[in-house]
Amino acid sequence: MSLATAIATGDLTQLPSRRDEDWRWTDLRGLIRAIPPASGLLEPTPGGPFAGLGGEEIVFGNGRSDGRAGALFTAEGGAPLRLRFCSDARGARHASTMVINAPGGERLTLLESYEGQGDYLADVELHIEIEAGAHVTRVVLVEEPAESILVSTAHVRLQPGASFHQVVLTSGGRRQRIETRVTQAQGGAEVRMDGVYILRDQRHADLTTVVTHGGRDGTTSQLTKGVVRDQARGVFQGRIVVEKGADGTEARMGHHALILSDKAEVDAKPELLIFADDVQCAHGNTIGALDEAAIFYARQRGMPEDVARAMLTEAFVGEVVDRIEHEGARDVARAWVSAQLGASE
Amino acid sequence: MTMLSITNLHATVGDKQILNGLTLDVPAGEVHAIMGPNGAGKSTLSYVLTGRSGYEVTGGSATLNGEDLLALAPDERAAKGVFLSFQYPLEIPGVPALTFIRTALNAQRKARGEAEITAPEFLKKARATAAALKIDFEMLKRALNVGFSGGEKKRMEIFQMAMLEPRFLILDETDSGLDIDALKIVSNGVNALRSPERGMLVITHYQRLLDYIKPDRVHVLSAGRIVASGGPELALELEAEGYDKYVQVAA
Numbered sequence: 001m002s003l004a005t006a007i008a009t010g011d012l013t014q015l016p017s018r019r020d021e022d023w024r025w026t027d028l029r030g031l032i033r034a035i036p037p038a039s040g041l042l043e044p045t046p047g048g049p050f051a052g053l054g055g056e057e058i059v060f061g062n063g064r065s066d067g068r069a070g071a072l073f074t075a076e077g078g079a080p081l082r083l084r085f086c087s088d089a090r091g092a093r094h095a096s097t098m099v100i101n102a103p104g105g106e107r108l109t110l111l112e113s114y115e116g117q118g119d120y121l122a123d124v125e126l127h128i129e130i131e132a133g134a135h136v137t138r139v140v141l142v143e144e145p146a147e148s149i150l151v152s153t154a155h156v157r158l159q160p161g162a163s164f165h166q167v168v169l170t171s172g173g174r175r176q177r178i179e180t181r182v183t184q185a186q187g188g189a190e191v192r193m194d195g196v197y198i199l200r201d202q203r204h205a206d207l208t209t210v211v212t213h214g215g216r217d218g219t220t221s222q223l224t225k226g227v228v229r230d231q232a233r234g235v236f237q238g239r240i241v242v243e244k245g246a247d248g249t250e251a252r253m254g255h256h257a258l259i260l261s262d263k264a265e266v267d268a269k270p271e272l273l274i275f276a277d278d279v280q281c282a283h284g285n286t287i288g289a290l291d292e293a294a295i296f297y298a299r300q301r302g303m304p305e306d307v308a309r310a311m312l313t314e315a316f317v318g319e320v321v322d323r324i325e326h327e328g329a330r331d332v333a334r335a336w337v338s339a340q341l342g343a344s345e
Numbered sequence: 346m347t348m349l350s351i352t353n354l355h356a357t358v359g360d361k362q363i364l365n366g367l368t369l370d371v372p373a374g375e376v377h378a379i380m381g382p383n384g385a386g387k388s389t390l391s392y393v394l395t396g397r398s399g400y401e402v403t404g405g406s407a408t409l410n411g412e413d414l415l416a417l418a419p420d421e422r423a424a425k426g427v428f429l430s431f432q433y434p435l436e437i438p439g440v441p442a443l444t445f446i447r448t449a450l451n452a453q454r455k456a457r458g459e460a461e462i463t464a465p466e467f468l469k470k471a472r473a474t475a476a477a478l479k480i481d482f483e484m485l486k487r488a489l490n491v492g493f494s495g496g497e498k499k500r501m502e503i504f505q506m507a508m509l510e511p512r513f514l515i516l517d518e519t520d521s522g523l524d525i526d527a528l529k530i531v532s533n534g535v536n537a538l539r540s541p542e543r544g545m546l547v548i549t550h551y552q553r554l555l556d557y558i559k560p561d562r563v564h565v566l567s568a569g570r571i572v573a574s575g576g577p578e579l580a581l582e583l584e585a586e587g588y589d590k591y592v593q594v595a596a
């Protein structure tokens with residue numbers, strides 16, 4: 001059951017609905033009345049938010065890259081890969097898949113962007129294989145129009161000694177799910193998965209992650225922060241599974257959200273499912289408003305209220321941005337955060 | 346000339362009457378101390394003067410250089426030069442102290458129609474001020490007050506004050522939490538700002554601070570009013586005899 005299957009078969013009953021536990025805050029069945037026709041051809045010009053960071057570009061226009069809906073990339077030589085999913089369609093749908101391999105010892109920086117216009121249904125499926133000793137950084141910047149429906153799912157598999165660092169930054173869409181499913185089947189790998197969602201108007205974003213530790217001594221560290229205002233709705237679902245025998249696993253998960261208006265909403269479900277004995281796992285989850293005492297303090301020093309609020313909000317999200325190791329990507333992320341928070345006042 | 350003029354000020358906090366007809370004048374160039382028992386309304390006065398929400402003025406007036414303070418937003422009062430050294434300074438996660446202060450300084454300058462301070466100018470001033478207050482410059486790169494000790498927070502209040510160069514200073518128990526050396530350093534920092542154009546209101550429980558920051562006048566605040574005023578000798582008398590006789594006056 002998935003959006004991809006529903007698109008491929010035209011069968012609406014394949015759409016996840018709120019009756020599915022993992023989709024209860026991101027109902028597609030109730031929203032999509034018919035599978036729209038296929039989107040037309042789109043050939044985007046080179047560019048995108050990471051254009052200044054060099055490397056190779058692979059671009060999908062309305063789901064197709066060089067005429068195909070799928071692509072294969074094997075990392076080589078350490079240059080970044082800029083992976084762009086561009087959409088420009090009205091009342092149409094498209095889907096794409098991509099496989100990325102990081103062979104042993106390779107370091108790959110994957111700069112992934114979602115750039116869209118119009119209203120459409122889009123599905124993206126990624127498979128990322130990370131061999132022993134390889135390191136993949138994935139920075140995902142999702143800038144979708146208010147009327148788009150997007151489901152992006154990444155399946156990441158790590159061998160022992162591999163590492164994967166990810167951050168997802170999104171401003172949401174009409175309905176949007178960015179899901180990452182990570183498996184360290186034999187343990188021994190290092191995973192970091194962060195997220196930022198900044199939502200306004202009636203936008204929705206769902207950041208869902210599942211990490212499975214199948215073997216010993218793996219680590220997972222997650223930090224997600226969200227800011228919602230107006231009637232926006234943020235969803236965070238984080239599940240960490242530590243299977244029997246996966247001793248020595250260390251897992252930490254934090255999700256913290258700021259709700260800046262009465263009508264905004266955040267739904268969060270952090271889950272640790274632990275079947276091993278000797279593990280260190282912790283999670284924290286907070287949802288609240290800005291600290292009014294801190295705002296008064298800043299105003300007493302001379303900052304107008306909007307400046308004080310923007311400063312504190314940016315600092316709140318900044319903790320995640322600071323964790324991005326790639327300097328160029330960090331600068332792009334910081335500028336994006338400022339733009340998202342600044343334009344509101 | 347009177348700089349701060351408070352007349353018959355009444356204020357409530359959460360429907361509780363805290364200030365009950367408080368009258369006080371601080372002329373330019375003078376330092377006035379306020380002493381008084383716990384819960385008398387000293388911090389309430391400082392918040393009413395700086396415009397904290399939840400503190401409602403129900404009567405009376407407060408003017409700075411003849412201008413109605415109470416009609417202004419907190420940041421407008423700051424731009425006019427009102428500075429409060431908080432009894433309990435707030436923590437600002439994720440915002441380095443230097444960034445916070447530069448943002449505040451430039452906001453004040455903008456409100457006054459002045460040019461922004463340049464980055465090199467600001468850093469130069471920050472280094473000199475940190476050195477004078479014996480503050481490790483590295484500490485100014487950390488998130489403001491987060492994880493700072495009580496004394497470090499107080500010292501950071503004075504650092505902010507020295508950087509912002511306010512015209513009217515309210516120090517709410519800035520001495521509490523300071524060790525003996527820090528008390529001297531902080532007092533020197535405050536005294537450096539004494540000038541014929543500045544006024545100061547120094548709230549304290551301890552006469553010792555007033556050995557370093559010598560007040561022109563000392564007032565006793567009890568049950569929301571000024572119940573006695575005198576010269577520096579009044580602080581010595583309070584130290585020796587306590588507030589008993591003033592609490593009765595107020596009752």
Ligand SMILES: Nc1ncnc2c1ncn2[C@@H]1O[C@H](COP(=O)(O)OP(=O)(O)OP(=O)(O)O)[C@@H](O)[C@H]1O
Pocket residue numbers: 358359361363381382383384385386387388389390432
């Ligand atoms: N939010 C509030 N709701 C109700 N009462 C309050 C509130 N805030 C303060 N008060 C009360 O107002 C009174 C005055 O408090 P204030 O903090 O001004 O005293 P203070 O003179 O500064 O005391 P201290 O010397 O202990 O600092 C106290 O009785 C206090 O309990």
Ligand SMILES: [Mg+2]
Pocket residue numbers: 387388389432517
């Ligand atoms: Mg007090």
